[in-house]
Structures are given as structure tokens and as C-alpha cells.
Amino acid sequence: MQNKLSVTPYKGTRDFYPEDMEFRNWMFGKFKDVLKNYAYEEYNGPVLESLDLYAAKSGIELVTEQTYNFEDKSGRRLAIRPEMTPTVSRMIAAKANELTFPVRWFSIANFYRYERPQKGRLREHYQVNVDLFGSDSITADIEILSLIINVLNNYGATSDMFKIRINNRRFFNDVLCKVTNIPQNKHIELSKIIDRREKIDRESYIEELKELGMDDESIDRLEKMYTISLEEAIAICPNSVGATELKNLFSILYSINMSEYCEFDFSIVRGLDYYTGTVFEVYDKSTENKRALFGGGRYDNLVGLFDSNKQISGIGFGCGDVTLENFLKTHNLVPKQRNNSSKLMILNFPGVDYNKLFALATELRSILPVTLFTDEKKLGKQIDYALKNNYDYIAILGEDELKDKIVVIKNLKTREEVRVPRDNIFSYFNYPNQNETKKVK
């Protein structure tokens, strides 16, 4: 037994007080609206998963280093989920024979990573994950990109605030063969250095390339790739399947007027090994937020980890709550008034039967949030409480009001008081303006 426990949450995690939770619900609510317009269905999975699920993809060392993991009492090695893709792939694999593909799924869930806490990098964060499984068509890629644009538009974001930077892993690999002297079996390592390029300083970047065996000429040629146009890039590997995919993708984006939001960027690789086609990251154009808002791409064989006879392609993305919140706040896209519902407090009037007050509360609760003050405090203190807790209305039902068969409703914002007939109490809320003529006090 300790005398005093700490009130701070565990390092890198957050408490969501009502105002924080209201914000999170607003932010994810608007995201969900667009997902529903696109007919995506919500799913969720457990917070604990077998460690194997992550080790299969990234190797046991990386996984034990970066995830919270431990053994249960039966010796099963578990991890607190660091990401959703392995779980959703497992779920898809388990029902691959029952589902009619393509399926469009999303989830909003929390994830744990063992990170040094720093701005925007928490140990627990929330993420929206969106995936379209079972369609190989480039229009599936288009759907995912247009969905992202619609999500950001739905917050009021315009094309001057964000950019989707797009590449293609097949094309990327083909270009590496052409412009570098690095053998194919080292391309994954090379791609990880390129992925880090904007996160580390220039010298370390060059050094890492050289350590891998890059010669100066290759480094120069690679460098040019980061600034050339899509046409110039394609000219380097015109027969690459990835080049055709990129060309088609941008041509459709142009035809549906979404090209202004998108640009080709050879440095977009995505750190993870499982991407196979289109890859993309969404960046805030403001220099304040350097980390990608959304990241994702096409992967063709995640379900194959569970059943080697199955090959279900997918394209999807994740979007973290912290980067999204930073983006929305940087661009002033968070409305002050997010929640329209007014709330009302009924005074606990001394001497009035509780059942009379309770009946009024029950009736009013059918149209707005209502608190019936519980303690026997002075009326002034009760009103103070309502003001401090942002109530919009106070309802007064004292002995005089009972006798007159009315309720006095006070609007705490306008300070107006209205006498409303007790048996027609809703009239005040349906037609607040009509009641103004009845103003008495």
C-alpha cells in the first residue's frame, strides 16, 4: 500500500478529458462521414496479438525492439498491437472463403510503439486504417486517393494546404536497377535509406549510401530522380510495368480534376517491405508539420502469410490522430463551436418535491441534455455551477411556479428569462422566438 500514487499517465500516453475526447470524436466523426459515403465498413480487432504476427513480416529483432511484448502464463509470446495491417490481414485470411471481394474496411484504433516520446511521436496513438481488399484495378488506387482528398476537403482543407506525393514500388525498383550500381538483393536496404532521406541530415544520407556500396556517379543519378518530372522519370524505364501504372494513375487523376492535389515524388518509398505498387504519403504544405499525415500503398500478398494458396491484393492507408490534429490546428480548420447541442440544468429548488423536478427532467431529456442539480446548495451557488460548466439554460420550478403551472427558463447566454406553461414546456425549445413576447421578469 502506497500513501500517494502518481496522477500522471504512463510516459508517452495521454488522458482524454471530456474536452479532448470531444475533439477526438469530432475529428474521427468527420473522417467516418466520408468513409461511410464511400461505403466502407468498420471492423476492429484485439489489442493483444501473437508476437509472430508482426515478426513474420519485419523480423523478430525489430519487433521485440519496437513493440511492447511479453509472455503470458502459458508461455505465449504476445505483443500490444503496433499497427493494424497484420490484424486485418489475419481477419481477411480467416474469412477469405466467405467474403465477397472486393471488401472495403476501416477501423479506428489505438496502437503502442516503444518510442522515445517527442513531438508527435507517442507510445500510444490512435489511427484510422482504411483498406480495399481484392481489387487489382488502378481505379481502386484512385478510389483510395480520392477518398483521402475528400476526407481533407470535408475538414475544409484545400489544395494549397496539402499534397499527396506518389510513387510506385515496381517502378522504383526498376529505376534502381537502371541508375545505381547496387545489386537487387540490396534494394530493400537501399530503399530504407531513401525513405529516411528527409529525416536525416544530408551527410549521413550520403554516408549511408556509400556504406552500402554506391559510387559517386550512382549517387548523382539517384539525386536527379528526386527533382525530375514524371515524364522524365518514365523515360528512364519506359517499359517498366510500374511506369505504365504511374502514367495511368496520373492520367485518371487529371481527368477527375484531382491532379492539383497530387505529385510524383521518387523519394516516396514507405519504410515497410510489403508494398508492391502505388505508394503515397500526404504532406502538410506548411513547413511546421514535416511528418506525413497519411501513408499507404498497394500490397499484393499480405494474406499469403496465412495461407500460401491465397493471393488477395489490397490497397490502403493509415492516418494518425496526432499528425492530423496538428494539420487541422495549423490551418485553423477546427471550428470553435463543434457541438450544437445546448444543455439545461434544473435547479434543485428547496421544498419542492423531488418527483416534480424529476418528471420535468425526464420530459426535457427527450429533447436536450438535462442535469437535475443533486445537492442542497444555495440557488446562487447552483447557478454559478451551471455557468462554470457551460450550461445554456436553467429551468426553475419553485413553489410559485408550481402554483402558476409554469416553469421559468433562463437563457444563460442572453440572460433572458421566460415563463413557459408547464404542460407545454417544449414550446420554448421549438419556438424560442415566439416566446420572447411572453417575457415577464
Next chain:
Amino acid sequence: MQNKLSVTPYKGTRDFYPEDMEFRNWMFGKFKDVLKNYAYEEYNGPVLESLDLYAAKSGIELVTEQTYNFEDKSGRRLAIRPEMTPTVSRMIAAKANELTFPVRWFSIANFYRYERPQKGRLREHYQVNVDLFGSDSITADIEILSLIINVLNNYGATSDMFKIRINNRRFFNDVLCKVTNIPQNKHIELSKIIDRREKIDRESYIEELKELGMDDESIDRLEKMYTISLEEAIAICPNSVGATELKNLFSILYSINMSEYCEFDFSIVRGLDYYTGTVFEVYDKSTENKRALFGGGRYDNLVGLFDSNKQISGIGFGCGDVTLENFLKTHNLVPKQRNNSSKLMILNFPGVDYNKLFALATELRSILPVTLFTDEKKLGKQIDYALKNNYDYIAILGEDELKDKIVVIKNLKTREEVRVPRDNIFSYFNYPNQNETKKVK
């Protein structure tokens, strides 16, 4: 690298496929509606907490046995939260000076307990937690009880389906002094045996009482307590503060017409040590579900664990998703049609420019969920897909329709096809009956 990973979730946890998630969202959504009517605010906290937070209350042994716990790399002992009360008490304590009490908070979150998986007892489950902090009044207890009744009424449950069994811890302790020969320092142990009474067989129950030192006479007197009326019970300890609280509580419940839902039950103790006043559990009247649906009560000093100068009383309850779901299903309270929104699929008509189809999708998405079929499959296969995935409408925009400036909309439930002007596409959804005269095909 394993060749084949298991597709089953970790023991005692569940995958929520879209149909499961839709049910969970419906169930918690209806719960939330009532919480909002009562002006309760949502909060949440981290899944990982310091193990101390739980050990302080229940002792380290019990906590390490029943929770998932481990050390992080800095040697901090952590637990995956097994319940919400310690977290919410910590959060309240951290902001005790900023909050204006009483505060009304709720959360919907998942919890982990190390349990042998069995019907209704999972290792991961979801729970609604509701608390009113900072009011000592018995009307706060009434508010919580009436909220529970309203929640169950909101699902369509009536008083013949459930019962709230109520006791008072202060009264309970006073009665134990009167009717048993057990010294006060063993009352917590005794109360835990009484709490187990309905879960273990009669012989073990008697044996446990005897082991604690109960004589036959005390056992007889205690036995009578389980069946006597509130009046008879109060007569045993008429001067107990708890007796007065119980009397007031039931008298108000009677005056607000909620007594039919409630009954005094001396065997309701709640296993946890922190309860101090009113305690209650909600039971399904059907014998199929024996476990309590809701459980809770009044606790007067949880915040004191964090700051011994503070004393913030609270009353609250928890309600698990599995028991609630069992209750709703047992009483046929789950409507088949829970989600009213129809969805539409646009055929990927061969030869039609994608931008024409995409523009139609974008327009229709402002009024209902829309999928634009992505793959180049035969139209018959596309329609099959829509039927299997429960789409309500199909929209056809082929070359003929483009020429005629119309869209053919097919209602998949009624099999009716309507030709709708392309530039007035919403007319179909706003006035489906008016369009029937235009039926052509």
C-alpha cells in the same frame, strides 16, 4: 519467418468483423444516447497504466495474478488496464482543482483480465463506465439508478425483464455487527464470502463461513437476511446511517415510479473494497443469464489514494458488452434492421470514361453510401457482387444512357428499373414514387 501464421485471434479475445462492429456500435450508440440526455461527458484513458495503480487498492498479489502485467525497458511495472475506476480516479485527482464538481463522466473502453475463457468471461471485453463525482446527495444515487433504467428502457426492456438489486454497505456492516459473532476486522473477508454466495454451492458457502468462525446461530440469522423485506431489515439496525439512506432511496424510487424496477437485497455486496454506501447490481430476470448486467455503487474516497487531503465522493457503475448483448438477445431486443441507410453501386460500364462514372459517384455520395465498381468484370458478375454485398441500388451509366442524358437506377430489392435524368439524379431518391410513371424497361 514462419510459413503459415495462425488466423485465430489470441485466446479470449475477439475479432470484430463489420457485422459484429455494426452490432457493437448500435448497442453502445443507444447507451450513449441516454448518457447524453443525462448530460454525461465522454472521457478515455490509456490502455497501459502503472501496476501500482491497481495494487494500491487490491494488493499486489491479486493484481499480478489477474492482470496482464510486465516491465518496460526502464523497469517500470505496467498493467494492461483491467478496469476503469483507478484510471478515472487518477484523472479526477489530477484536475481536482480545475474541475467544478459534480462532474458526470462516462467512457466506453476495452479491458484485459487474465481469465480462463468461458461463456461471457473473456480476456478482452468492452465496458461502459459511468460515474458522478462530487455529490453526496442520495439524489445522485437516484440519478444513476434512473439512468440505468432509462438505458434499458431505451432498448425496449421492461420491468419484467430485469431487476436492480440494491443494498447499502454501511447498513450491511452494521447488520453484520448485530447478527454475526464475527469481529469487525474480518467483515471484509465475510463480505467476500457473501458476495460469492450465488456463485458457489451451498455447502462450500457454509463451510467458508464456518472457517471464518461463524457459529450456527449466526449463520441462521444471516440466512434470514437474504429473504426479509427492507422494513424488517431496517428494524434490526434502525439507527444505522445506512438504514436511513436505504429508506430515503426507496421512498424516492417509489415517488418517481421506479420502485417496480428495484428491490432490496441484502446479498448484494460488490466484491470490491472501495464501496461505502449504496451498492447495486442489475440482473436479468430470465434464468439464462445469471451474471449481473450492471454493477456499481457509492465510493467516498478513491481520489484520496492520490492526495490524502482530497475527499471526492462518487457513485458509478460498469456494464460489460457481453452480458448486455446476452440480455438483449435473450429478450429479443435486437432489431433486425438496425441501420437504415441504403447503399448504391455504380456499374463499371465498359467503354465509358471513368471521369463520367466518378462524377456520378461523387454527386451521389452526398446523399448515400456509394461504391463505384473498380474491376473490369462482366456486368452480370458486377450485379452478383452487389446482390451478395446487400446493395440496395445499382446505377447504370452506359453509352446509351450517356447519349440519352439519363441514368438507369435499379432497385435490387423490388427489381424495378427507373430512367432518371442525369442532371436531376437526386429526384429519384427524394421522390421515388413520382418516378414510377417514368418506368420504361
